[in-house]
Each structure stands twice: as structure tokens, then as C-alpha cells.
Amino acid sequence: MSPRTLFYCHRIVNDSWKRAFSFQCCELSYLKALTPSDLQQVENCLLPDTKLMKSFEKYQATKNTLDLVANLAFGGLNGKGLEEFSGLCNAILADRINGGVTLDDVLALLSSVGLDAHANKHPKQATLQLASINHELRGDEFLFRQYRVLSF
Numbered sequence: 001m002s003p004r005t006l007f008y009c010h011r012i013v014n015d016s017w018k019r020a021f022s023f024q025c026c027e028l029s030y031l032k033a034l035t036p037s038d039l040q041q042v043e044n045c046l047l048p049d050t051k052l053m054k055s056f057e058k059y060q061a062t063k064n065t066l067d068l069v070a071n072l073a074f075g076g077l078n079g080k081g082l083e084e085f086s087g088l089c090n091a092i093l094a095d096r097i098n099g100g101v102t103l104d105d106v107l108a109l110l111s112s113v114g115l116d117a118h119a120n121k122h123p124k125q126a127t128l129q130l131a132s133i134n135h136e137l138r139g140d141e142f143l144f145r146q147y148r149v150l151s152f
Contacts, residue, residue: 006135007031008066012056017045019052021059025066025135068132068142070103072110075121085126086149088113093147100143106130126151 005028014020034042046052077085092109093101101109106128110116131146 004028010056010060010063012046012052017041019055021056021063023063023066025068065134068135070130070132070142070144072106072128072130073120073124074115074118074126074128075124076118077125081118082125085115088115089128089147089149097145097147100136100138100145101130102138102141102143103130104141106144124152 006025007028008023008025011020011022011024074085092113093106096105096109107116110119110128127150129148129150130144132142132144133146136143136145
């Protein structure tokens with residue numbers, strides 16, 4: 001289990017104080033508290049703008065899920081290996097992905113078909129992209145329920 005803390009936040013404006021709603025996630029160490037000056041600017045600029053605040057509240061009510069994406073890079077594949085990459089990924093994941101797989105599960109499956117030898121090799125030729133919907137967990141591990149193979 002990782003000692004890291006993930007922080008989920010809704011953004012209302014960008015660095016230029018223009019409307020820019022978004023929902024994001026980052027590790028806690030990337031965050032810093034607003035300075036007293038920034039906090040005062042928030043209060044002066046945003047709180048009196050009831051139209052903006054109502055729009056933001058509506059956005060927050062509808063946007064409250066965020067998927068975790070893991071990209072596994074592969075390289076050093078010869079022509080035939082590159083052609084077979086997608087098929088191998090489908091063969092090991094297609095029947096399992098709906099039930100959910102952890103990253104350790106995926107790494108073991110990749111090893112079982114010899115793809116582990118090509119993990120993180122340069123130049124990158126293909127990517128296996130996994131998605132954990134709304135950061136779903138099984139115990140203390142993320143559970144991936146979607147995947148796709150990218151040709152880069």
C-alpha cells in the first residue's frame with residue numbers, strides 16, 4: 001500500500017482568473033495553500049459573481065468521478081512482435097477485464113506471454129492503457145476494468 005495521499009479537487013478558474021471548471025486529482029505533495037492575497041482575490045472576484053457560483057455548483061454536482069489511467073510502454077518489438085502485440089494483449093485481458101484486474105495481475109499476465117521483456121524499452125512502439133473507473137479499489141490496489149492498445 002502506498003503512503004501517498006491523493007487529493008481530488010474542483011477548479012473554478014485558471015491562473016488568469018477566467019472561468020475554467022475542471023475536476024482533477026494529484027498527489028498531495030503537489031499542492032500548496034492559497035496565499036492570503038490569493039484568498040482575498042477569490043473572495044473579492046468570485047463570491048459576488050452569483051452566476052459563476054451557480055454554474056460552478058451545477059458543474060460540481062454533475063462532475064464527481066475521475067478515472068485513473070495507467071500507461072504501460074513497450075518497445076524493442078520486431079515487425080512480427082509489433083503486429084502481434086495487440087492480439088496478445090487482447091488474449092490475456094479480454095476475458096478478465098470486466099471482472100477487474102490489478103496492476104500486479106496485468107504484469108503477471110504480460111510476463112506469461114513474454115511481453116515483460118519489452119516493457120519500458122526505447123524507442124516506445126506501443127502502449128497498453130488501463131483505466132480504473134473512478135479510482136476503484138480492491139483492498140488497497142486499484143482495479144482496472146477497461147483497456148486499449150495504442151500504437152505509440
